[in-house]
Amino acid sequence: MSDDRSTAERHVPVLAERCLDLLAPAVERPGAVLVDATLGMGGHSELVLRRFPELRVIGIDRDPQAIELAGARLAAFGDRFTAVHSVYDDVDHVVATHAPGGVEGILMDLGVSSLQLDEAERGFAYAQDAPLDMRMDPSTGTSAAELLATAPVEELRRILRDYGEERFAGRVATAIVRRRERQPFTRTSDLVEVVRAAIPAATRRTGGNPAKRTFQALRIAVNDELAVLERALPRALESLVVHGRIVVLAYHSLEDRAVKRALARGATSSAPPDFPVEPETHRPYLRLLTRGSEEADDEERATNPRATSVRLRAAERTRPTPDHMRPGARSAA
Template identity: 65%
Template sequence: MDQADENDRPADERHVPVLLQRCIDLLAPALAEPGAVMVDSTLGMGGHTEGVLTAFPQVRVIGIDRDTQALELAGRRLAAFGDRFTPVHAVYDEIGDVLDELDLPHVQGVLMDLGVSSLQLDEVDRGFSYAQDAPLDMRMDATRGRTAADVLNTYDERDIARVLRVYGEERFAGRIARNVVQARTRAPLTRTAELVDIVRASIPAATRKTGGHPAKRTFQALRIEVNGELEVLERAVPASIEALAVGGRIVVEAYQSLEDRIVKHAFAAGATTSAPAGLPVVPESHQPYLRLVTRGAEEADEAELALNPRSASVRLRAAERTRPTPEHMRPRRRAA
């Protein structure tokens, strides 16, 4: 199938949502509320939202995505649900502003399915995949922002190495960065195949034989840098918790350790008293405002892996809002 045919395929044929039934089950107690609203913070091609709208006929879903192509595909997929589905072009750390514009003070559910989407991986020209040659883009919102080529051609060697080491946990970050800088003195880097060749040449042959594709970590790191993914997530998790009504639930699916660590820490902070140790009575204002629903991070079982190989690295966590967030702990809204 060529790329034009792939672009014409409907979203439900191109995307299998990860741990769909588990997400539905975890959200169910909150979405059973009359007039319940859920925010799908990472709409993608709409698989999770379709499952929720089907399972809960009374629920409305607000679908947020920074990717205009995803919004278009999901909109077609979900058209049959009418005004029960509202698409919004935004980044998910803007959830508070989105809900303000929709005149929704709180919602009963928030779902985040983090990382690169099936759509972005499958669209060759987006440059997310190391398996096929394409422009060095990697923007989730193709309408704005710097590209991977901008990063590789303008960052100094030290900053490139930092990106690869911190966001990709790449052992050979220094070598790759040095070889990138050398290569761009001859001509700017513009194609993913050029980057793959540089990475392959930078990693010892013995190491290349294990651990999957040698460029996997470099591509992950550049994608995170281009889209500011971890900074956005650091803001988005507390903002999403703040958006929940008491009794509301948040479910997050992460696919790499840096994402999961942010979610874990935010949930743990909400599920722990903020009172000083040794107080005989903990004031209400210092009581936990979250209850952890999952025990640690849940992973895909064999049945899920057989259905959807992309679920192999998923780590799912869920929490329930138990009371309003203390004033001093509420996240600040992004400046306009």
């Protein structure tokens, strides 16, 4: 069933003011362009367009429904907003097409969107019975049901262990294979039932729904989220002009770890530690804007559940990237 609330009511942007404050020195310049690499329902984009009246925003999302809803929400901004239906690891191509000189700001709000969680029929939520899909773009790729029907038990165990950090990955994977031999998985409730039975009773009594980690793991696998993020980060950094800024919101440790590595690499000298003089080409090309990761305060956590696990990191581009420090360039992908 579709949600009858307005798009603005359905999506409350996380750490919104902090994101805008971090981006401001870069995007308040005349003619500035910001890429909202994970557009969703357009909450962050609406706020930046309102606060910075000369800013142009390019919004990227793989979900056609998000493109439609955000496009309607932001239509009043006219040609200051452009929506692009694509996966955000294509950010360098999108920038080359729509802002060939590079962009002043990039915002990434990672993970599953409010839209995808709210629409029960998309199959992302373990608390609602629905078709077992989980694709962010329902028009392409392999659904969660198809993955569960075909993946070997060792592959399932790896997915649950690596992407869901599930302690009982082996037990759950074995239970999934036994169940599919009798009857295929088609509904989210089928999977919840199997996971619940596979998790020891003592563990089920604490920590919320025992299927939470399995659903996270399958969602990440179905949408190839971590590989997309690993490709997107260096391409996004290469798309920033000097003094441009990137802000990234991550919601679990796997995402945050990838963001931390990418930003730390750009903010660290690549010269050997025993070099007497640091060559210009080995100096850092990023300046970190946050000390570690930042979290939402208690007030925001109480009013916006999605803020509970957020980790924010940000950096500023200080100079062009030297050729030897471009591991994520598309030619090498």
